Amino acid sequence: MKKVMFLKTTYRTFSGTKEIVELKNKKSTQWIIYRDNKPAYFVDFYDLDKESNAMMNSLVLCNKKTIExxxxxINKKNNVNLSIPKITRLGYKKKIKSKEIELDLGPIPEEWLSYSL
Known part of the structure; x- marks a missing residue:
């Protein structure tokens, strides 16, 4: 696994301050998946060299479901807590600061991605 540069951004919202890890140049097919509210996995639907990404491509794009x-x-079937971070539900957010960080986020484990979800 190669390390990738991400942005750790702090936002001020109505509900307080939140830190979110984001891609520097996000594409609509790339996601940082959190496990237990911490960045844990990186998914790119079009990086089909990784079986996990190919399986996610099928589960989301081919089945016409949202990533959420x-x-x-996946959470129900495997008793895990995976999520996409939301900055705010009310729409108000103010970026306070951002810094580059290097993380080594692997793909979602294949055993969680049974095609029979």
Missing amino acids: ETLEL
Whole structure:
């Protein structure tokens, strides 16, 4: 696994201050998946060299489900807590600071991605 540069951004919202790890140049097919509210996995639907990404591509794009719906199914089936971080539900956010960080986020474990979700 190669390390990738991410941005750790601090936002001020109505509900307080939140830190979110984001991709520097995010594409609509790339996601940072949190486990227990911490960045844990990186998914790129079009990096099909990794079996886990190919499986996620099928589960989300081919089944026409959202990433959130798919993560909910994975959570129920495997008793885990995977999520996509949300900065705010109310829409108000103010970026306070950002810094580059290097993380080594692997793909979601294949055994969680059974095609029969």
